[in-house]
Amino acid sequence: MGAQVARVARLYTCGLMIRWLIVIFLALLLVNGLHGWLQRIGLGRLPGDFRFRLFGKEFFLPVASTVLLSVVAALIARFVKL
Numbered sequence: 001m002g003a004q005v006a007r008v009a010r011l012y013t014c015g016l017m018i019r020w021l022i023v024i025f026l027a028l029l030l031v032n033g034l035h036g037w038l039q040r041i042g043l044g045r046l047p048g049d050f051r052f053r054l055f056g057k058e059f060f061l062p063v064a065s066t067v068l069l070s071v072v073a074a075l076i077a078r079f080v081k082l
Contacts, residue, residue: 031069043068 031038038044048064 038065 043065044060044062046062046064046068048067050059050061050063052059
């Protein structure tokens with residue numbers, strides 16, 4: 001009986017993990033598709049978005065934009081869940 005419970009718990013956890021991976025993948029696709037529009041409205045140029053060149057390559061760390069998008073997503077999720 002204990003082995004069956006453990007197997008069901010593993011399957012449930014695996015299902016949740018796969019679901020979250022799909023959500024993250026879809027979110028990345030959405031952000032990638034909206035990248036040009038998001039730059040036009042100012043995301044990516046906020047204070048706290050770092051762009052630097054290292055070894056001839058340009059790196060971009062959008063810390064402030066990520067925090068802003070996370071807050072907006074949380075608010076949308078809260079209102080949709082009503």
